[in-house]
Each structure stands twice: as C-alpha cells, then as structure tokens.
Amino acid sequence: MDKEVAIIAYAQTPYEADVESSREMQVLQVTRAALAAAGLKREELDTVITANNDYLDGRTISNMRLVEPSGAWQKNESKVEMDGAYAALYALTRILSGDHDIAMVIGESQASVYGGYVPGIMMLDPTFDRQRWLLNEVSAAALQARAYMNACGVSEEQLAGVAVKNLDNAAKNPLALRAMAGADVRKVLSSRLLYSPIRELMASPLCDGACAVVLASGKAAARAEKPVWIKGVGFSHDSYLTERSLAEMGSLRDAARRCYGMAGIEDPASQLDLAEVHECFAHEELMAYEALGLCAAGGGGDLLDSGATRIDGSLPVNASGGVLAANVACAAGLARIIEAAMQIRGEAGEHQVPGVKTALAHGQTGLCAQENIVYVLGGE
Amino acid sequence: MVQNVGQNRVPRASIPLDPVFSWSVGNWMEQFFDGMKEGKIIASRCPACGRVYLPPRMICERCFVKADEWVELLDTGTVQSFTEAHVKAGKGGELEDLESPEIIAMVMHDGADTCLVARLEGGSAAVGMRVKAVLDPSAENVLDLLSCYRPAE
Amino acid sequence: MAKKEVAVVGVGLSKHVSKRRDVNIAEMVWEAVSACYEDAGLKPKDTDAFITGNMPAFEGVNLPEEWGAGHWGAYAKPLLRITTGGTTGGSVAHGGYYAVASGLYDIVMCIAFEKQSDGNSTMGLNTVALADAAAQFQLGVDPGFMAAFGGGAVGVAVYQASSYMKSSGCTTQHLDKVAALCRNNAALNPYSHLKQPGLTPEEVAKTTLLQYPIRFGHVCPATDGACAMLFTTGEKARKMMDKPAYVLSVSSCSDEAAMVGIAGSGTTNTDPCVQEGCKIAAARAYELAGIKEPRREIDLAEPYAPFAHQMLMFYERLLLCDEGDAPSILDSGSMGLDGELPVCPSGGVISTNAIGASAMERVAEAAMQIMGKCGERQVKKEVRKAVAHGWGGAVNFNVVAVLSDTPRR
Numbered sequence: 001m002d003k004e005v006a007i008i009a010y011a012q013t014p015y016e017a018d019v020e021s022s023r024e025m026q027v028l029q030v031t032r033a034a035l036a037a038a039g040l041k042r043e044e045l046d047t048v049i050t051a052n053n054d055y056l057d058g059r060t061i062s063n064m065r066l067v068e069p070s071g072a073w074q075k076n077e078s079k080v081e082m083d084g085a086y087a088a089l090y091a092l093t094r095i096l097s098g099d100h101d102i103a104m105v106i107g108e109s110q111a112s113v114y115g116g117y118v119p120g121i122m123m124l125d126p127t128f129d130r131q132r133w134l135l136n137e138v139s140a141a142a143l144q145a146r147a148y149m150n151a152c153g154v155s156e157e158q159l160a161g162v163a164v165k166n167l168d169n170a171a172k173n174p175l176a177l178r179a180m181a182g183a184d185v186r187k188v189l190s191s192r193l194l195y196s197p198i199r200e201l202m203a204s205p206l207c208d209g210a211c212a213v214v215l216a217s218g219k220a221a222a223r224a225e226k227p228v229w230i231k232g233v234g235f236s237h238d239s240y241l242t243e244r245s246l247a248e249m250g251s252l253r254d255a256a257r258r259c260y261g262m263a264g265i266e267d268p269a270s271q272l273d274l275a276e277v278h279e280c281f282a283h284e285e286l287m288a289y290e291a292l293g294l295c296a297a298g299g300g301g302d303l304l305d306s307g308a309t310r311i312d313g314s315l316p317v318n319a320s321g322g323v324l325a326a327n328v329a330c331a332a333g334l335a336r337i338i339e340a341a342m343q344i345r346g347e348a349g350e351h352q353v354p355g356v357k358t359a360l361a362h363g364q365t366g367l368c369a370q371e372n373i374v375y376v377l378g379g380e
Numbered sequence: 381m382v383q384n385v386g387q388n389r390v391p392r393a394s395i396p397l398d399p400v401f402s403w404s405v406g407n408w409m410e411q412f413f414d415g416m417k418e419g420k421i422i423a424s425r426c427p428a429c430g431r432v433y434l435p436p437r438m439i440c441e442r443c444f445v446k447a448d449e450w451v452e453l454l455d456t457g458t459v460q461s462f463t464e465a466h467v468k469a470g471k472g473g474e475l476e477d478l479e480s481p482e483i484i485a486m487v488m489h490d491g492a493d494t495c496l497v498a499r500l501e502g503g504s505a506a507v508g509m510r511v512k513a514v515l516d517p518s519a520e521n522v523l524d525l526l527s528c529y530r531p532a533e
Numbered sequence: 534m535a536k537k538e539v540a541v542v543g544v545g546l547s548k549h550v551s552k553r554r555d556v557n558i559a560e561m562v563w564e565a566v567s568a569c570y571e572d573a574g575l576k577p578k579d580t581d582a583f584i585t586g587n588m589p590a591f592e593g594v595n596l597p598e599e600w601g602a603g604h605w606g607a608y609a610k611p612l613l614r615i616t617t618g619g620t621t622g623g624s625v626a627h628g629g630y631y632a633v634a635s636g637l638y639d640i641v642m643c644i645a646f647e648k649q650s651d652g653n654s655t656m657g658l659n660t661v662a663l664a665d666a667a668a669q670f671q672l673g674v675d676p677g678f679m680a681a682f683g684g685g686a687v688g689v690a691v692y693q694a695s696s697y698m699k700s701s702g703c704t705t706q707h708l709d710k711v712a713a714l715c716r717n718n719a720a721l722n723p724y725s726h727l728k729q730p731g732l733t734p735e736e737v738a739k740t741t742l743l744q745y746p747i748r749f750g751h752v753c754p755a756t757d758g759a760c761a762m763l764f765t766t767g768e769k770a771r772k773m774m775d776k777p778a779y780v781l782s783v784s785s786c787s788d789e790a791a792m793v794g795i796a797g798s799g800t801t802n803t804d805p806c807v808q809e810g811c812k813i814a815a816a817r818a819y820e821l822a823g824i825k826e827p828r829r830e831i832d833l834a835e836p837y838a839p840f841a842h843q844m845l846m847f848y849e850r851l852l853l854c855d856e857g858d859a860p861s862i863l864d865s866g867s868m869g870l871d872g873e874l875p876v877c878p879s880g881g882v883i884s885t886n887a888i889g890a891s892a893m894e895r896v897a898e899a900a901m902q903i904m905g906k907c908g909e910r911q912v913k914k915e916v917r918k919a920v921a922h923g924w925g926g927a928v929n930f931n932v933v934a935v936l937s938d939t940p941r942r
Binding site for chain 1: 536557558583586588589590592593594595596598599600602603607608609610611612613614615616617618619624627628630631632634635636637638782783784785786787788789790809810813814817821925926927930
C-alpha cells in the first residue's frame with residue numbers, strides 16, 4: 001500500500017492496576033486527546049470503531065455505552081470484539097473503501113472489573129475443556145512455553161531474559177504499570193511460580209486502560225504533520241488450542257507473510273528498524289522472533305542472547321516494555337501500533353530509539369496467540 | 381500525555397450473575413462420551429486426509445468435509461507438553477495457590493492428530509513420555525469420564 | 534486505489550427452529566456456511582477473509598470462533614469478529630462490504646448466528662439493561678427508580694409501539710395485519726421459523742395480551758439458526774453468475790445515549806419511536822448509493838422488526854414514505870408479495886429471530902430477491918433496488934444496506 005492510510009494521532013492512558021475512573025471516562029480522555037493531537041473536531045470524524053468485549057466489560061453490546069465518550073454519537077460506528085489492532089484493520093478497510101476519510105479507533109478494558117482469567121476460560125470448547133477447569137490463559141501458555149522450549153532448546157533463563165529486557169525498558173515508559181529498572185534474571189526466576197515454567201514476572205499483568213488512534217486517508221493525512229503510513233497488514237486464525245502444535249506460532253507466521261507481501265518486506269531483520277510485539281508471556285516474544293522471520297526457526301533464544309533486540313540493539317523489540325509491562329485486553333495490540341508510530345515520529349521520549357523509519361506492530365487475540373495481526377508502518 | 385481524572389472515588393457495585401447454560405454437545409461429542417462409558421476412546425477421522433480428531437470433530441478443518449469415519453483408539457499416548465500447576469483459577473478468575481502442585485498434561489493418543497488435556501498422576505512428567513488414560517466409566521458427570529493419565533508401564 | 538464494487542454471490546442458511554439439540558454451536562453454523570459455499574460454487578480455500586459475529590450473552594461462550602471456526606472453513610485464514618448486539622448480522626455484512634470494497638480481500642465469507650436454546654434469552658436481554666443500570670448508578674440514580682423505569686426488551690417495545698401508534702395513527706388492527714402478513718410470507722420461506730399459512734389478523738388479535746398494545750402474536754420467536762453470505766468484487770461476481778446482487782452502500786448510525794445523557798451529549802432522543810439514527814443511516818446509505826428518491830427507486834424493503842409495529846415504523850424511518858403514512862400503505866396492500874413495495878417477503882424477524890443472524894438475514898433476503906432465488910416467495914415486481922435494515926444496540930443503533938441488480942457507478 002502506498003500512502004493510502006496513515007496514523008495521524010494517538011493517545012494512551014497510563015496503565016493502572018485499578019484506576020479510579022470509569023471506562024467511559026478513560027475512553028473519553030483518549031478520544032479527546034487523540035482528536036486534539038490530530039487538530040480535529042469530533043464533527044470531522046467519519047467513523048468510529050471500538051474494540052471491547054462483552055465478558056470483559058460485564059455487559060452485552062459493550063460498545064453501546066461507549067458511543068458518547070468515543071465520539072461516535074450519530075456516527076457510523078461499529079465494534080470489533082478482538083484486540084484494538086483488529087479494530088484498526090476494520091477502520092483501514094473503511095477508509096480504503098473510499099466511503100470514509102477519518103476514523104477513530106479505540107481499545108479498552110478494565111481488569112479491575114472483569115474476573116481475571118475467567119473470560120479466557122470461556123473461550124474454550126464448552127462441551128469439554130472449559131468445564132474441566134484445567135486450562136486457562138496461563139496454564140495454556142505454560143503448555144505452549146514447555147512445547148516451544150523442548151522443541152528449540154530454549155531455557156528458563158532465556159524466558160527470564162525477555163522479562164528482564166522488557167521490564168527494564170518499561171522503566172523508561174511513564175505509562176507502564178510494571179517496570180523494573182536494572183531487573184535481573186534471578187528476580188524473575190524467583191517470582192511466584194504459577195504454572196511451570198511460567199512465573200509471575202514472565203506473565204503480563206492484567207490491568208486497566210484505554211488507547212486511541214486516528215487513521216486518515218491519504219488525502220486527509222496529507223494535511224497532517226507527521227503521518228505514519230500503514231505499508232502493510234496481515235492477519236490469520238490458528239486452529240483450536242489442542243488441535244495445533246503449540247511449539248510454533250503458525251498464525252503469526254502466516255499473518256507476517258501476508259503483511260510483508262503487502263509492504264514489500266523481503267528481509268525483515270534488515271528492513272525493520274524496530275518491532276513492538278504483543279507478548280502476553282515472555283516465551284511468546286521468542287516465538288514471535290521466529291514467526292516474524294527476525295531469525296531462523298528455532299533461533300529465538302539465540303537472537304535474544306545476541307542483544308540485537310535490546311533497546312540499544314540492531315532491531316529493538318518492545319522498547320516500550322511491551323505487554324509484559326501492561327496488559328489491557330482489547331487495547332494492548334493497539335498500543336503496540338501506537339508505540340511503533342511514536343518511535344517513527346520521534347515522540348517516544350525516554351524510550352526513543354534513534355532513526356526509526358520502518359517499524360512492525362503485532363497484536364493478538366485468543367489463547368496462546370490463536371489470532372495474530374501484523375502491521376508494517378513507515379514514516380515515508 | 382493523558383492524565384487520569386477521577387480524583388474522587390468511583391462508585392463500585394458487584395452484581396453477581398449466575399447464568400445457567402445448557403450447551404448441546406452434538407453427535408460427535410456424544411459418541412466420545414458414550415465411548416468412554418464403555419471404556420473406549422472414540423475419535424473421528426477425515427475420509428479425505430485421514431486426520432484423526434480426538435475429541436471427535438464433525439468437520440475436518442483442513443478438508444472441510446465431514447469427519448464421519450469412526451476410530452477406536454488405544455488408551456495410550458505421548459505427552460506433547462505438560463505443566464506443573466502451583467495455582468488454579470478461582471471462580472472469580474484470580475490464580476489461587478494449590479495446596480500441593482499437580483501436573484496438567486497435553487496428550488496425543490497413539491493414532492490421533494489432536495490432543496486431550498488432563499491431570500497426570502503417579503509420576504513426574506517429561507515431553508515425549510508414554511502415558512495411559514484412566515477412564516471412569518461409571519462417573520455420573522460425563523466430564524469426569526476421562527479421569528486422568530498415568531505413566532504407561 | 535479505486536474502490537471495488539461489492540457483490541453477493543452466495544447465501545446459506547441453516548434450519549431455523551427453536552431448539553437444535555442435535556448439533557452444537559459450531560456444527561449448526563457449519564450448515565449455513567457449507568450451504569453458502571455450495572450456493573456460490575466456491576470453497577474455503579478460495580476465501581480471502583472470514584468475518585463472524587453473534588451475540589455472546591446468549592451462548593455464554595467468549596469468541597466461539599476460537600473453538601468453532603475450523604468447522605466454518607477458516608483454517609489458517611484471516612478472521613475478524615464484529616459484534617453489535619441485535620444488529621450483529623448487519624454489522625458483519627457491512628464488514629464484508631468494506632473488506633471487499635477496500636480492495637484488500639476479494640472473496641469474503643460473512644457468518645452470523647445465534648444458538649439461543651443453549652442459553653437463557655431473558656438473561657441475555659437483561660444484561661443489556663445492566664449497562665443502563667451501571668450508567669445510571671454512576672450518576673446517582675436511585676435503584677428503585679431504575680427498577681420502575683426499566684423493562685427489558687418487551688418494555689422498550691411497549692413504549693415504542695405506544696408512542697408510534699400515537700404519532701402515526703397505527704392501530705392494534707394494523708399490528709395484527711403486519712403479523713399475519715409476515716407469518717404468511719414465512720410459510721413460503723423454507724428457512725423461516727414460525728410458518729403460519731393462512732393466519733388471519735383476527736386470529737392474531739386473539740393471542741394473549743402481553744402488555745398493551747403488544748400481543749403474543751405480535752412478537753418474534755427465539756430461534757436457533759445461522760446465516761452465511763459470500764461477498765466478492767463485482768468483476769469476479771460477473772464471471773461467476775449472470776445476476777449477482779450488488780451492495781451499493783452501507784451505513785449505520787449510533788444514536789445511543791445513556792437514559793439521562795452523559796457529558797452533555799445533547800441528545801434528547803429518549804422516545805424510542807423517533808429513531809432519528811435510522812433516518813440518518815438511511816439518508817447516508819441512499820446518498821452513497823446515488824438514490825435521490827428512495828420511495829420511488831426502492832422496490833423492496835427488509836426492515837428489522839421483531840415486534841409488529843416496527844415493520845411500519847421502520848418503513849417510515851427508512852424514508853420510504855412520509856412519517857405516519859405506513860399504516861395506510863399497509864392497508865392499501867402495497868406491502869404484500871404482489872404489491873408496489875413488498876416488505877419482509879422473508880417473513881421478517883417477527884417470524885424468525887436467531888438474534889445474531891437476523892440483521893444479516895435481511896441483507897440475505899434482499900440479495901436473494903434481486904437474484905430471483907426466492908421461489909414461492911419471490912415478489913411479483915422486478916426487484917432492481919432493495920433496502921435491508923437492522924436495529925438494536927440498547928434502543929438507537931441502526932444499520933442500513935442498499936442492494937441493487939446493477940453496480941454503483
């Protein structure tokens with residue numbers, strides 16, 4: 001895609017364990033902030049897509065109470081019940097259709113309100129797995145981590161290494177919930193053991209927050225200061241949890257392939273300057289390195305150890321601290337898009353990586369990253 | 381940067397909902413449960429590609445045809461992955477400490493292409509180890525028909 | 534990139550009955566999906582993207598496609614979930630339109646369903662009221678007042694019907710006539726739920742009064758069912774069939790506001806019969822479709838009407854006549870299968886309501902009527918342009934699609 005849809009503004013709330021605010025107010029804040037950053041009035045929005053989930057919000061048709069704070073009143077609004085990175089895709093198709101020029105995309109949830117890991121359990125096969133109550137997001141992730149570690153010879157120390165890198169980066173991100181400047185592997189490996197090998201500091205903290213992105217057509221974006229162009233997008237669905245190999249992220253590989261094809265990326269490791277990956281668990285980042293083609297199959301651990309994905313490395317991954325720093329369901333992937341765009345625009349403050357022109361953003365939905373979506377963004 | 385407003389406390393209310401659902405399992409899962417009542421492991425197979433689904437699925441997702449061939453599998457299989465659980469999910473979704481750890485295993489029965497998940501009892505776990513399903517054909521609740529796995533001799 | 538024309542090349546429907554205990558959710562939806570592929574002569578491997586939706590509260594399953602989409606052909610394919618409550622099916626169809634129009638996805642499978650018998654419809658509908666309750670609680674509204682004012686779906690319909698009758702001159706006899714018209718149409722539709730051939734308005738008038746003016750015979754059933762549609766580019770569609778149905782435009786309007794308004798949104802649209810949003814969405818859709826005089830140019834309408842009065846009310850809100858004129862247009866016979874502007878030839882939502890699917894089934898019927906595939910219920914006049922509508926949200930969410938036998942130029 002060539003200068004057809006751009007990100008022209010964005011906003012995130014700080015991520016908190018239990019924010020003293022309603023979700024409506026959090027959405028209102030990011031909507032107003034994004035509009036202000038775009039220099040737009042609400043009236044100039046053509047369409048609004050929100051990402052939220054009935055079970056997380058604890059109410060049916062969860063978007064209907066967000067109509068007002070999301071700027072969608074009397075507008076053409078819809079809801080994607082997946083991560084906000086998918087809402088952005090839907091908004092993208094609305095703009096490319098020619099029917100809309102400017103879209104507001106919002107993702108939100110409040111972990112302080114929904115029942116922790118229960119909504120994830122509700123994604124399981126209701127005729128069997130769900131009710132046996134052995135599988136949940138974390139135990140499933142643990143099964144995936146073990147399968148991956150066994151297949152690729154990755155160690156627990158390397159998993160901890162991802163957490164160390166990201167939580168240290170998070171210390172430079174004022175919005176992060178969990179941060180540990182100068183974190184070390186021992187601290188991670190001695191944190192509460194949940195489901196082996198997953199320990200608390202290897203698992204993202206579910207929390208409260210919201211974020212918003214304004215997308216604009218090429219015509220409308222031409223007026224914006226620093227548009228970040230969407231060069232390519234790809235997404236894919238993977239088979240049910242027990243019907244696929246958990247040792248690799250097949251749907252992320254397919255999503256990346258589709259995205260790269262559209263964006264003209266043949267050698268991601270050299271053509272990408274930075275990546276923001278949706279890692280709900282530390283091992284997912286290593287698996288993502290491979291699925292995204294940043295290294296050879298089985299090479300995720302080695303890539304981490306090489307230091308290439310550190311904030312000062314050749315291909316920084318999760319300079320923001322990633323999802324290990326804050327996991328707002330329905331918003332975390334959209335936040336990766338925002339963080340990648342911030343890097344391209346030079347607005348990432350303390351966690352800015354110099355010279356980012358082309359960046360990758362990844363979002364996931366479902367247990368063990370069953371659904372994946374990948375974007376390549378570019379400043380030129 | 382966005383500031384969080386709401387310096388005053390936001391009112392909170394807890395509205396307990398205890399909905400009862402009654403999911404139809406369909407004929408394929410019914411065969412699975414009926415099989416276990418007789419001590420058998422029943423799977424469905426795709427006539428086009430030969431893929432064997434356990435628990436049985438009506439449609440082979442790769443070929444988009446009915447997996448309507450029935451296969452009785454052995455009760456033995458291989459551990460594809462496992463985890464030692466030190467917590468479990470409480471009703472409210474938090475992870476509560478378990479009194480003593482237990483092992484949850486993902487097992488591929490010999491001849492199947494998909495996995496079953498259950499506790500592994502009576503031994504430590506390793507990827508690739510051989511296990512045997514323990515069925516409880518007289519269990520009142522069909523969900524308890526597959527009791528657990530144990531190391532195969 | 535030039536915008537692509539969007540066409541419908543396949544429609545599939547499952548059986549629609551009150552309880553499908555013989556299949557689970559995934560298997561029930563497969564019926565509609567496989568019928569759709571067969572109708573179009575396409576296979577899952579030809580599909581570029583899948584879009585699916587249902588109303589989660591009814592089945593109590595979160596993201597059912599995670600477990601079920603393998604049954605629907607989505608193996609290793611791009612998948613998107615869109616849900617907007619009662620309008621879900623329409624919103625999913627709109628998603629399909631945009632996906633194809635964008636030029637990124639040429640063949641898109643859209644799936645919408647509900648398996649209400651697996652859950653508890655009252656619970657599902659009451660959780661809609663929960664959002665209202667939460668909003669009002671935050672604003673300090675007394676729970677006693679809330680309880681007196683609320684009322685679930687039938688409650689809203691009662692206010693809406695009473696208000697509509699007052700402003701339009703619609704009588705209870707008109708409601709009886711609407712129900713009879715729809716259930717007779719449904720009898721000719723193999724996929725409908727409540728088929729009542731020969732039902733008369735007088736018989737409807739004798740059904741139990743639920744809450745004035747709404748009788749049992751004026752209300753939709755709770756249905757288990759699924760609908761699937763294949764959208765593609767105009768170019769591809771013309772290679773596949775002689776007479777595809779084109780989707781000229783889609784639009785929606787979210788006119789929701791908390792009952793007492795938040796942050797001065799300015800809406801005073803608390804009378805649910807006003808449906809300003811429907812008028813806005815319809816006007817936008819007609820404009821995009823190049824339609825200047827809908828009442829002249831639209832040949833057929835499938836408004837979303839789970840309650841009888843809504844067929845007339847939405848006929849007006851879809852700008853097909855002056856406000857208040859729908860009852861007399863019904864009396865004239867114009868809305869019948871052999872009329873000037875047939876309405877709900879499918880039998881409508883009042884005859885079949887698998888909630889998540891219902892708004893898509895309006896689009897599906899409009900498409901099938903244009904394609905001439907409706908058999909016994911095919912309307913007499915030639916259908917060149919049709920309007921399909923969905924209603925839901927809390928009270929004020931409307932989706933509109935305009936279909937035609939010729940592409941938008």
